[in-house]
Amino acid sequence: xxxxxxxxxxxxxxxxxxxxxxxxxxxxxxxxxxxxxxxxxxxxxxxxxxxxxxxxxxxxxxxxxxxxxxxxxxxxxxxxxxxxxxxxxxxxxxxxxxxxxxxxxxxxxxxxxxxxxxxxxxxxxxxxxxxxxxxxxxxxxxxxxxxxxxxxxxxxxxxxxxxxxxxxxxxxxxxxxxxxxxxxxxxxxxxxxxxxxxxxxxxxxxxxxxxxxxxxxxxxxxxxxxxxxxxxxxxxxxxxxxxxxxxxxxxxx
Numbered sequence: 001x002x003x004x005x006x007x008x009x010x011x012x013x014x015x016x017x018x019x020x021x022x023x024x025x026x027x028x029x030x031x032x033x034x035x036x037x038x039x040x041x042x043x044x045x046x047x048x049x050x051x052x053x054x055x056x057x058x059x060x061x062x063x064x065x066x067x068x069x070x071x072x073x074x075x076x077x078x079x080x081x082x083x084x085x086x087x088x089x090x091x092x093x094x095x096x097x098x099x100x101x102x103x104x105x106x107x108x109x110x111x112x113x114x115x116x117x118x119x120x121x122x123x124x125x126x127x128x129x130x131x132x133x134x135x136x137x138x139x140x141x142x143x144x145x146x147x148x149x150x151x152x153x154x155x156x157x158x159x160x161x162x163x164x165x166x167x168x169x170x171x172x173x174x175x176x177x178x179x180x181x182x183x184x185x186x187x188x189x190x191x192x193x194x195x196x197x198x199x200x201x202x203x204x205x206x207x208x209x210x211x212x213x214x215x216x217x218x219x220x221x222x223x224x225x226x227x228x229x230x231x232x233x234x235x236x237x238x239x240x241x242x243x244x245x246x247x248x249x250x251x252x253x
Contacts, residue, residue, distance in 0.1 A: 047130035050122055051250040054140075057115040058239045058246075061147075064112055065232050065239075071110035071185050072224045078106035079217040086214040093205045098196040100180040103168050106217065108185065109161045111154040114147050133249055139242045146235045153227060160220045167213040173203045 081102040085095060122128050123144050131137050183191060246252060 046127070047132075048250045048252075050118060050127065050130060051246045052252055053118040054122070055243055055246045055252055057118050058243050060115040061112075062236060062239050064115070065236055068110045068112050069228055069232050071108075072228055074185050075106060075108060075110065076221060076224055076228075078102040079221055082106055083214045083217065086210045089207075090202065090205050090210065093201050094199045095202055096196065097176075097180070097198040097200055099202075100172060100176055100200060101183060101191065101196060103172060104177070104180050104183060105185055107161055107165045107168055109154070109158045110185075111158070112147075112150055114151070116147060119144055119147070133245070136242070136245050136249060139238065139245065143235070143238045143242060146231075146238055150227070150231060150235060153223065153231065157220060157223055160216070160223070164213065164216040164220070167209065167216055170209060171202055171204050171206075171213060173201055176200045 081098060085099050085102075119140070122130070123140065128137060128140065131140070180195075
């Protein structure tokens with residue numbers, strides 16, 4: 001009787017420990033599943049938040065790029081007008097007011113100001129992992145590279161512009177140039193004819209210097225032409241494709 005009781009007690013303890021272990025294992029496993037599910041929900045929510053912010057930034061970028069394209073086209077028109085006046089030859093040291101006007105606008109440099117806070121955050125902080133669609137990730141990376149490329153081109157254009165400004169300051173009379181310096185590209189269509197057609201003297205009427213001034217626009221002309229015809233449209237198309245994919249993937253409007 002004593003042996004039988006001892007065996008029964010030992011068996012009862014073994015099964016008791018087994019069930020304790022099983023219950024503990026199930027509790028830990030269920031906790032792991034719950035935590036994994038919670039993290040998945042949190043990441044999905046963060047992905048949608050980033051997607052919405054990125055969509056808004058892309059819409060602003062699109063507007064910004066279109067504005068810069070319009071400005072660059074006007075700047076190219078200024079190049080043509082300046083060069084035409086120089087080629088015609090300047091007599092009696094006098095030029096039409098349009099020469100002052102176009103020289104001011106032609107020595108501006110339109111640059112894209114990117115709305116890249118979200119894009120920078122998700123590409124540099126590792127949060128790109130929240131997006132599970134490989135196609136979307138690829139497009140985001142491509143767009144990030146395109147924006148850097150455009151920024152470099154804009155920076156180069158500003159460097160070339162500095163040479164034109166240096167020559168402009170030698171040619172134009174400051175007294176009259178000050179009157180035209182307040183005009184902006186945005187007011188292109190509002191400038192009265194009297195401002196453009198008035199006859200004004202220039203500071204230096206040197207054919208060599210004037211020719212150098214006209215030539216200083218040629219490098220910029222080709223660079224801006226490339227931006228307008230290829231680079232900016234490519235960025236706009238990339239932004240459009242990414243916006244459509246974000247809307248579809250995360251059901252955004």
